[in-house]
Amino acid sequence: MKLPIRYLLSDAEKDALLTEQAALIERMAARIAELEASVGKPKKTSSNSHIPPSKDGPGRENRKPQLPRKQRPSRPGVSRPLTETPDKTERRMADICPHCGTATPEAGQRCRHRYDHIDLPPIRPVVTRVELFGGRCGCGKRYRAEAPAGMEPGTPFGPGIRSLLLYLHHSHHVGFERLSRMLQELFGLAISEGAIANAFRQSQAGLDQARAAIKAKLLTARIIASDETTTRVDGVTQ
Known part of the structure; x- marks a missing residue:
């Protein structure tokens, strides 16, 4: 606000200037009181109030990292149990000691670790060619063998x-x-x-x-x- 030269102002102009300054002082006092009341209070963000996250602004603090979930009592931390009937067993014997490089004979070795490896084999359709043989009977009629059960003609x-x-x-x-x-x-x-x-x-x-x-x-x-x-x-x- 640029102040005019006071001795050039008339009494009416001085009264108007004083009124304007009084209104400005009142607004500034209200703003100062508002700022003093907010000192020590956290800024309202989406994490502590109902305002949307878009109102947080670019300088918002990162949210606290989520703590790891506690394990449920009904879910014990155990690995998958070994199957009782594996389709095959792969036994691997050590050839050398990884620490010193000495050859290791098979006679002194025993199983140190056991686990199951589960996978699906390549699945491909099995195509069965069905050939129905027949001929002509002595009665003069033609005959043909019956189709296997579940392999009747009509759909492949x-x-x-x-x-x-x-x-x-x-x-x-x-x-x-x-x-x-x-x-x-x-x-x-x-x-x-x-x-x-x-x-x-x-x-x-x-x-x-x-x-x-x-x-x-x-x-x-x-x-x-x-x-x-x-x-x-x-x-x-x-």
Whole structure:
């Protein structure tokens, strides 16, 4: 605020200047009182008040690192137990002492450490060529051998593949496109979405039997604990 030369001011101008200065002094006194009241109090941040983190500003203090969680009493800190029936055992004998380089005979060695290594082998579909032989009987009729059980003609995909498709589709809600891609990427099996739909149709009889058994069990139960659902099947709300 630039002060004018007082002896050049009239009495009215001096009164106006005094009024303006009094108002300024009042505002400054209120601001000083506000600052003095805030001395010693922490600045409001998102960690100690309800203001959002975006209001903390660039100079906000980093939050305290989270302390490691205490272990639950029901979860003892133990490693995975060894399986009782390993598929194979790999025994490795030491050749030399790592400390001095001396050759170590196998006779004096015993197992110092034991653990399980678990992995999945490469899984590839097994392709079985089915050849049905036959001929012509003396009666003049042609005959042919029966197909092996589970390998009937009509679809090249056996019950193992069909059950996997049904499980992934109905239990984990994997769509046809992803099913086709999963079998190609995981097992190297090329199967189209139409073939998947055909496999589902061929499994319908087994599903109908299971559904009938479940329904019969529900109808004879004393108590049925079920919740309402909005799931729609074939356009009907279940």
